[in-house]
Amino acid sequence: MSGLPSNAYTPDSKLTSALIASGVTFALAFAIMGMKLQGGLSPTLEAASTQTYVLIFTATALVFLFQMTREKISAFFSFIPWPRLPRYSTAHLSQSKRDQREKVVTLLFVIAALIWPFIVSRGTVDLATLVLIYVMLGLGLNIVVGLAGLLDLGYVAFYAVGAYSYALLNQYFGLSFWVCLPIAGLLAASFGFILGFPVLRLRGDYLAIVTLGFGEIIRILLNNWTQLTGGPNGIGGIPKPALFNLEFGRRAKEAGNQPFHEFFGIDYDTGYKVIFLYILAILLVLATLFVIRRLTRMPIGRAWEALREDEIACRSLGLNRTIIKLSAFTLGASFAGFAGAFFSARQGFISPESFSFIESAIILAIVVLGGMGSQLGIILAAVAMTVLPELAREFAEYRMLMFGLMMVLMMIWRPQGLLPMKRPQMELENV
Amino acid sequence: MLQVENLKMQFGGLLAVDGVAFDVGDKQIVSVIGPNGAGKTTVFNCISGFYAPTGGSIKFQGEPIHGQADYRISRLGMVRTFQHVRLFNSMTVVENLLVAQHRHVNTNFFAGLFKTPDYRRREKEAMERAVYWLKKVNLLEHANREAGNLAYGQQRRLEIARCMVTEPKLLMLDEPAAGLNPKETKELDELILSLKEDYNISVLLIEHDMSLVMGISNSIVVINQGRPLALGTPDEIRNNAAVIKAYLGEA
Numbered sequence: 134m135s136g137l138p139s140n141a142y143t144p145d146s147k148l149t150s151a152l153i154a155s156g157v158t159f160a161l162a163f164a165i166m167g168m169k170l171q172g173g174l175s176p177t178l179e180a181a182s183t184q185t186y187v188l189i190f191t192a193t194a195l196v197f198l199f200q201m202t203r204e205k206i207s208a209f210f211s212f213i214p215w216p217r218l219p220r221y222s223t224a225h226l227s228q229s230k231r232d233q234r235e236k237v238v239t240l241l242f243v244i245a246a247l248i249w250p251f252i253v254s255r256g257t258v259d260l261a262t263l264v265l266i267y268v269m270l271g272l273g274l275n276i277v278v279g280l281a282g283l284l285d286l287g288y289v290a291f292y293a294v295g296a297y298s299y300a301l302l303n304q305y306f307g308l309s310f311w312v313c314l315p316i317a318g319l320l321a322a323s324f325g326f327i328l329g330f331p332v333l334r335l336r337g338d339y340l341a342i343v344t345l346g347f348g349e350i351i352r353i354l355l356n357n358w359t360q361l362t363g364g365p366n367g368i369g370g371i372p373k374p375a376l377f378n379l380e381f382g383r384r385a386k387e388a389g390n391q392p393f394h395e396f397f398g399i400d401y402d403t404g405y406k407v408i409f410l411y412i413l414a415i416l417l418v419l420a421t422l423f424v425i426r427r428l429t430r431m432p433i434g435r436a437w438e439a440l441r442e443d444e445i446a447c448r449s450l451g452l453n454r455t456i457i458k459l460s461a462f463t464l465g466a467s468f469a470g471f472a473g474a475f476f477s478a479r480q481g482f483i484s485p486e487s488f489s490f491i492e493s494a495i496i497l498a499i500v501v502l503g504g505m506g507s508q509l510g511i512i513l514a515a516v517a518m519t520v521l522p523e524l525a526r527e528f529a530e531y532r533m534l535m536f537g538l539m540m541v542l543m544m545i546w547r548p549q550g551l552l553p554m555k556r557p558q559m560e561l562e563n564v
Numbered sequence: 565m566l567q568v569e570n571l572k573m574q575f576g577g578l579l580a581v582d583g584v585a586f587d588v589g590d591k592q593i594v595s596v597i598g599p600n601g602a603g604k605t606t607v608f609n610c611i612s613g614f615y616a617p618t619g620g621s622i623k624f625q626g627e628p629i630h631g632q633a634d635y636r637i638s639r640l641g642m643v644r645t646f647q648h649v650r651l652f653n654s655m656t657v658v659e660n661l662l663v664a665q666h667r668h669v670n671t672n673f674f675a676g677l678f679k680t681p682d683y684r685r686r687e688k689e690a691m692e693r694a695v696y697w698l699k700k701v702n703l704l705e706h707a708n709r710e711a712g713n714l715a716y717g718q719q720r721r722l723e724i725a726r727c728m729v730t731e732p733k734l735l736m737l738d739e740p741a742a743g744l745n746p747k748e749t750k751e752l753d754e755l756i757l758s759l760k761e762d763y764n765i766s767v768l769l770i771e772h773d774m775s776l777v778m779g780i781s782n783s784i785v786v787i788n789q790g791r792p793l794a795l796g797t798p799d800e801i802r803n804n805a806a807v808i809k810a811y812l813g814e815a
């Protein structure tokens with residue numbers, strides 16, 4: 134209808150946009166770096182050093198130049214042969230063949246994952262356990278973002294609810310990990326339900342902002358409710374899970390329990406505890422994978438997909454969109470709750486610091502990087518997002534910067550994610 | 565079955581529907597005709613709950629439904645198609661029909677997770693119903709294709725099948741013959757008649773194809789610029805002076 138086609142990029146509008154961009158750069162840089170507040174009680178504004186001003190002007194000029202020559206730059210970049218990922222596609226196979234292949238691959242993975250910890254070092258296994266927590270979080274958020282198409286920026290809140298559920302229930306009522314695990318999931322799910330009910334009427338970006346706010350509220354609440362949560366000091370001494378009545382510490386903490394090494398008559402080694410936690414994480418991830426795999430084939434999974442495709446058609450067919458979206462939100466939250474309970478058991482200590490916005494961003498990045506909706510993609514992305522920062526510790530300060538750069542590159546190079554999802558389709562046999 | 569009285573729909577300063585009234589009886593085909601922009605689709609949107617009418621009353625089987633949520637109205641047994649086809653394009657044809665049966669299948673989370681016998685049975689029934697309707701609209705061989713890849717006429721038929729698997733009492737079709745060739749239009753004509761005869765449903769139809777409308781309707785509502793112009797049997801409408809004037813005047 135009306136409006137200019139977006140590619141009508143006249144020199145005139147180019148100049149305008151370059152001016153605006155450099156203007157914004159200048160204003161922001163000047164406000165943030167160009168002035169200094171001095172003095173405590175009655176602060177005064179002071180000018181920054183000349184060097185800073187030179188830097189600000191250089192940056193402004195660079196932004197201006199970049200905006201003016203943007204087309205040439207992107208034309209230049211399109212000549213660079215970007216590495217291509219193999220396009221592994223199973224689209225030509227029938228659904229039952231695809232399912233079969235998936236089962237074999239999963240089985241091989243599981244076997245490898247179970248043998249591997251006995252070969253490598255304790256530290257590596259410990260890191261792998263952390264990766265598995267992120268896999269679980271990624272898979273859970275994927276229900277909300279990838280399958281139901283709802284942008285949730287406060288997912289970490291449900292993770293926090295799960296973690297604090299176990300920590301507090303254990304501290305105040307002495308409940309064990311195995312009792313608290315389902316409770317943590319249920320509590321996180323209830324928080325998801327309560328938040329989702331009013332919020333899911335909102336569309337896309339509004340939903341993102343409200344969930345972002347919710348995530349911060351939970352963190353601030355945990356930080357300030359000192360009597361209950363210990364505030365910024367957190368909660369320590371959270372016990373590790375036991376295997377039936379066998380504990381993995383040097384001595385049993387609870388009456389009636391026995392240390393693992395005494396029971397088997399072997400020497401005490403912290404390695405057992407690490408491996409046990411790792412195997413527990415594997416089991417939790419497998420359970421998550423199973424549930425999500427079923428979900429995508431169940432009526433509710435179909436409804437999520439349909440709602441993403443055409444909401445109006447769904448309503449005309451009698452589907453209640455609020456309930457359907459709410460179910461995704463609630464289910465996703467419950468997985469964060471399980472992951473949270475496991476996290477506090479593994480760490481033994483939690484504080485609100487572990488549940489800041491950056492965690493939500495990392496989990497979302499895992500989902501986007503992996504390819505929305507794709508399970509294997511998310512596992513790979515979780516490995517990448519947790520192992521790479523460990524390997525590049527020197528660059529810890531630049532983590533956010535690298536993050537942003539990676540996201541930008543992904544959007545240019547492979548916007549559908551590493552392994553975009555092929556949704557399992559229901560097929561009619563014998564036609 | 566459906567009674568519409570003095571329906572009014574105002575968008576800001578524009579009175580898109582003003583005083584439209586008609587009844588749809590059991591096993592009847594009622595057509596709504598009128599020039600483009602007359603307000604026909606708006607009437608549909610009011611009845612199906614997409615808009616809350618600003619005046620008048622709508623009753624379905626004696627119950628007032630005016631102002632109820634769209635999905636509730638659909639659950640009472642009134643389903644519609646759209647002037648511009650709205651399928652779930654990246655889902656397969658058969659999946660489109662399964663989504664429509666959401667309320668007939670077992671949506672219990674744990675039942676689905678562990679595939680309880682009841683869950684399996686209902687999934688099977690839903691699949692059978694889907695197959696039945698795919699046969700009926702001649703799309704069975706395309707069951708596993710993505711709906712978005714079907715030809716236009718096939719998409720139209722799939723949209724009707726998707727309504728029928730919900731087992732409605734009243735089917736509302738918004739310009740179902742638009743864009744169809746004469747052969748497809750004739751098949752559509754037969755399909756609509758068969759739906760009425762074999763499944764005891766009523767049909768509310770918006771259509772521009774006069775031969776189709778005149779051939780199958782029990783009664784016809786003519787709307788012009790939002791206002792009701794005439795109401796009667798095809799013969800009465802054909803000979804109505806006001807209708808002739810409006811149509812010829814426009815042409």
Ligand SMILES: Nc1ncnc2c1ncn2[C@@H]1O[C@H](COP(=O)(O)OP(=O)(O)O)[C@@H](O)[C@H]1O
Pocket residue numbers: 575578580598599600601602603604605606607
């Ligand atoms: N949501 C809306 N907001 C404002 N005006 C609308 C809206 N829907 C329909 N209209 C107006 O109502 C009038 C009738 O439209 P419509 O019902 O689509 O006509 P028809 O289906 O008979 O061609 C048109 O003038 C249209 O612009």
Ligand SMILES: [Mg+2]
Pocket residue numbers: 604605606647
């Ligand atoms: Mg219309």
